[in-house]
Amino acid sequence: MVVLNRIYTRSGDDGTTSLGSGARRKKYDLRVAAYGTLDEANAVLGLVRLHTAADPALDAALSRIQNDLFDVEADLCLAEKGPGGARLTVTDAQVAWLEGEIDRLNTDLAPLKSFILPGGSAASAYLHLARTVCRRAERIMVELRDVPDEDVSEASLKYVNRLSDYLFVAGRYANDKGAADVLWAPGQNR
Numbered sequence: 001m002v003v004l005n006r007i008y009t010r011s012g013d014d015g016t017t018s019l020g021s022g023a024r025r026k027k028y029d030l031r032v033a034a035y036g037t038l039d040e041a042n043a044v045l046g047l048v049r050l051h052t053a054a055d056p057a058l059d060a061a062l063s064r065i066q067n068d069l070f071d072v073e074a075d076l077c078l079a080e081k082g083p084g085g086a087r088l089t090v091t092d093a094q095v096a097w098l099e100g101e102i103d104r105l106n107t108d109l110a111p112l113k114s115f116i117l118p119g120g121s122a123a124s125a126y127l128h129l130a131r132t133v134c135r136r137a138e139r140i141m142v143e144l145r146d147v148p149d150e151d152v153s154e155a156s157l158k159y160v161n162r163l164s165d166y167l168f169v170a171g172r173y174a175n176d177k178g179a180a181d182v183l184w185a186p187g188q189n190r
Contacts, residue, residue, distance in 0.1 A: 020078035030144040034152075035076040037137035038160070042069045044130040051123035051174075058170065061101055065163065068094055072156045076141070090159040098162045105166075105173040114183040116168075120175035127171035134164040 017027050025032055045066050052059040068090055075089035118128035138160045145152040172178045 020074065030140060030147065031076055031150065034137060034140040034144050035073040037133060037140055038069055038073050038076070041130050041133040041137060041163075042066050042073075044126055044133055045069075048123055048126040048130060048174075051121070051126065055174075058105075058173065061170075065098075065166070068159065069163075072159055075153050075156045076144075089153045090155050092155055092158070095155065095158045095162055098159065098166050102162070102166050102169050105169045109169070109172050109178040114185070116172065117182040117184055118171070119182040120180040123174035124171045124180070127167050127174055131164050131167035131171065134160060134167060138164065 015027055017032055018024055045062055049059055049062050049066075052062060071088060071090045071094075078088060116128070118125045138157070141152050141157055141160060144150050145157065172181055175181045
């Protein structure tokens with residue numbers, strides 16, 4: 001279990017940070033950027049949850065996702081096997097759960113006839129913000145995976161890819177099941 005007795009250590013004053021293995025990396029390192037960006041997405045989900053208490057199923061799913069994101073972050077932070085030889089990461093079962101949640105939410109939504117503009121409700125706008133941060137994290141993870149001698153687990157990459165899809169569908173769902181979606185009107189202001 002993680003124990004945080006001291007919040008500041010001064011060890012990062014030189015522009016480096018410590019991975020879970022103890023290895024030091026520059027704070028702009030792709031690995032640090034990947035898990036830091038997922039942490040940002042998780043913080044946005046915290047904002048979303050300020051507006052989802054009225055929907056216990058959606059709020060519970062978001063709570064589970066917040067916890068799962070820490071598993072992905074741990075995977076990226078450790079970058080190697082953890083205690084007992086197992087690497088802490090999400091699993092294909094967690095990816096399948098996300099897919100089930102996407103399908104569950106999507107059954108109540110009318111098909112899209114245009115692109116969605118973020119808005120309509122606070123929860124939806126924050127879900128779209130979380131989606132865009134999640135997509136940025138995914139791009140960083142793919143870039144990291146392509147660096148020689150770096151590794152990103154396939155399950156983590158799949159989870160983050162699927163999560164952005166979930167956040168899109170959840171954003172529509174949070175907009176009165178799509179009824180309050182703000183649709184793009186191409187060329188409207190020419």
